[in-house]
């Protein structure tokens with residue numbers, strides 16, 4: 001079964017003023033759609049054809065060498081954006097509570113200290129990439145970043161390029177296509193605005209499932 005583009009779980013303008021409708025429209029309908037289509041092209045007839053996207057990104061090494069880069073970039077892009085849409089929402093923001101809040105406090109000292117570390121990971125990623133909050137077995141969380149459409153789940157195939165190698169439960173896209181229309185070169189302003197749209201209830205659900 002080929003990958004399909006998931007619908008945004010809210011309207012294009014639902015995250016305004018923090019993320020504008022036109023950016024969301026192009027980002028989802030053009031960029032994410034292209035990752036899906038190119039991933040399907042690259043996977044066709046390969047040993048991972050028909051597998052779910054998480055299995056694909058965890059097992060890039062099972063692909064022929066001439067397919068690995070295209071699948072890494074495009075199935076990675078599909079996984080990453082599918083998470084990104086889910087962990088944002090209208091009327092969101094605030095603080096994580098429950099087990100996730102406790103895990104963040106335990107790992108970073110406080111929610112504010114976590115936000116600083118995550119924002120620094122996003123701001124200092126040179127060029128295009130992502131910042132992540134990841135879970136490790138046992139429930140410990142940490143922050144890392146990866147380049148391009150790489151993802152911590154790719155650890156077995158791409159080594160250190162996969163950052164911390166945990167399971168991402170929050171991701172922030174810092175490619176220019178994610179913010180340039182509204183924020184131009186001001187990536188830190190976009191990162192600051194992101195906190196207003198993080199859907200912590202969803203992130204907590206992903207934490208419970210991943211730990």
Ligand code: MN
Nearest residue numbers: 031173175178
């Ligand atoms: Mn993107």
